[in-house]
Amino acid sequence: MTPDWIWKSALGRLEMKVAKASFDTFLRDTEGTSIESNILLVRASSSFAAEFLEQRLLHIIEEAVENVSNHKFSIKFHVGPINESIEFSDSNYDSHHTFRNNNYQNVKTPYSSELTLDYTLDSxxxxxxxxxxxxxxxxxxxxxxxxxxxxxxSDVGLGKTHLLLSARKKMISDGLNCLYITSEQFMRNFVNSVRNNDVESFRNRYEVLDSLLIDDVQFLSGKDQTQDIIYHIFNSMYQRGKLIVLTSNCHPSNLIAFNSNLKSRFEWGLVTNIQRPELNTAVEILRMKSHNKAVEIPDKVLQIIANEFSTNVRQLEGLLNRVIAFQKFNNKSIDETNVKSLLRDMIFTDRTSLTPEQVCRVVAKYYHTQNQAVVGRGGGKEVSRARNAAIYLLREDKHMSFKSIGNIFDGRDHSTVHSAWEKFSKEADSKDALVEISEIRRLLNNSN
Structure with a gap:
């Protein structure tokens, strides 16, 4: 089962679900190019097409791919050829790395040169x-x-992955053998090596690296065997003076279900955090991203966006894409008036006037459940969804601490609230979550 077969099969389903004009314009000339772990890479005809597909049709595309492959893939769109071929295993939908002359520069990741043009230290x-x-x-x-x-x-969406991918690009351009890998990818590759009775070979592959970059190590929580192999790889690379860079959603001392020796090694060098961007930084982020897209957005418009959503870089970029799409589709410039109209369903107009209790009541009403169930314990799937959404809004729109939020939700501790917020944050860019949050914010605005 190849990437091309999966994608062509999905296109057959999409042609029946997507409007003909949209299918002919944005989907017909696409091509499934490669697979890395759970990521299917798809070539689009233009950067605008790739952006449209990701912003407007991603949810229905992922459903179609899952239906034809019986596997849940994430979809990444790119423009032009992928320079790095990716090997694909039919049996387990997982890729494995290839090595040429012990040179780890050829390691395969879902981040090809085409996909990471924006990820540089200068950007x-x-x-x-x-x-x-x-x-x-x-x-x-x-x-x-x-x-x-x-x-x-740091919290999600504040630039950790940008820094890692920028570092990878810089070191590879300097001729160094550098591997960027997510903790989940690492774990899947390790599990495959255990199944294939090839753990020693798996370890040896890391002996040729000049640098190892592991993203989101918190997802290794409770994975004892994977932590053990990372412990040995870590020691070997450290003793050889090779660079190790890690990211996490929390300080290493707060990692749960982690080998104490491994946690201590994470703190051997330098531990630093990224905080939520202040207004000026948020405006600069928007300015740089609009410049990279060759689109001129007035500074006053950027300030309006940043003033409302300076808490999460991903959210900032999503709003910027919405503004850019407005200009393209309507062939008119954005200004202070129409940006407020365009984003009114997403802007929390007066955060301070609404109490946390009001937010929870509106969320409960939206999800057709009782407020007491949302702030209490237990409940079914719908109650849990409502609870996570309420926690997300209190954190994002009212900037409450996790401890303060926990006090509202029946005394839940910091880590429990953080996990609920993180879970919803990871879904916040999906079509369903965007619709839910936009509608809840509209209800909150109207209740004010």
């Missing part, structure tokens, strides 16, 4: 919230490994 907007982390990784990729390993932690 990272620097401000007080992230400048220390930026300086640390910039010095590391330029040969200063006096603080090795480097661990960067």
């Amino acid at each position: 990272f907007a620097i401000g007080p919230s992230n400048e220390f982390a930026y300086s640390a990784i910039s010095n590391a990729v330029n040969g200063d490994i006096s603080f090795n390993p480097l661990l960067i932690y």
Whole structure:
């Protein structure tokens, strides 16, 4: 079962579900090019087509792919040829790395050169919230490994992956053998090596690296065998003076169900965090991203967006894409008036006037459940969804601490609230979640 077969089969279903004009314009000339772990890469005819598919049709596309393959893939769109071929295993839908002359530059990741053009250190907007982390990784990729390993932690969507991918690009351009891999990819590859009775070979592959970049190590929680193999790889690379960079959603001391020896090694070098961007940094992020897309957006418009949503870089970029699409589809410039109209369903107009209790009541009403069930314990799937949405809104729109939110939700502790917020945050860009949050915010605005 090849990527091309999966994609062509999915197109057959999509042709019956998507409007003919949209299918002919954006989908007909696409091609499934490769697979890495759970990511299906799809070539689009233009950057605009790729952006449209990701913003407007991603949910229905992922459903079609899952229906034809009986496997849940994430879909990534790119433009032009992929320079790195990716090997694909029919049996387990997982890829494995190939090595040429022990050169790890050829390792396959879902982030090809085409997909990471925007991910450079120069394209990272620097401000007080992230400048220390930026300086640390910039010095590391330029040969200063006096603080090795480097661990960067933050909430989701604040730039950790951007820094890792930028570091990977810089080191590969310098001729170094550098691997970027998510913790989940690492775990899947390790599990496959165990199944194939090939663990020693798996370990040896990391012996040729000059640098190892592991994203989201918190997902290794409770994975004892995977933690053990990382422990050995870590020790080997550290002893050989090779760079190790890690990211996490929390300080290593707060990692749950982790080998204590491994946690201590994570703190051997330098641990730093990225905080939510302040207004000026958020505006600069928007300015740089609009410049990269060759689109001019007035600074006053960028300030309106940043003032409402300076808490999450991914959310900022999603709003910027919405503004850019408005200009393209309507052939008119965005200004202070129409940007407020365009984003009114997403803007929390007066955060301070609504109490947390009001937010919870509106959320409960939207999900057709009782407020007491939302703030209490237990409940079914719908109650859990409502609870996570309420926690997400209190965190994102009212900027409440996890501890304060926990006090509202029957005394839940910091880690439990953080997990609920993180779970909803990871879904926040999906079609269903966007619809839900937009409608809840509209109801909140009307109740004010």
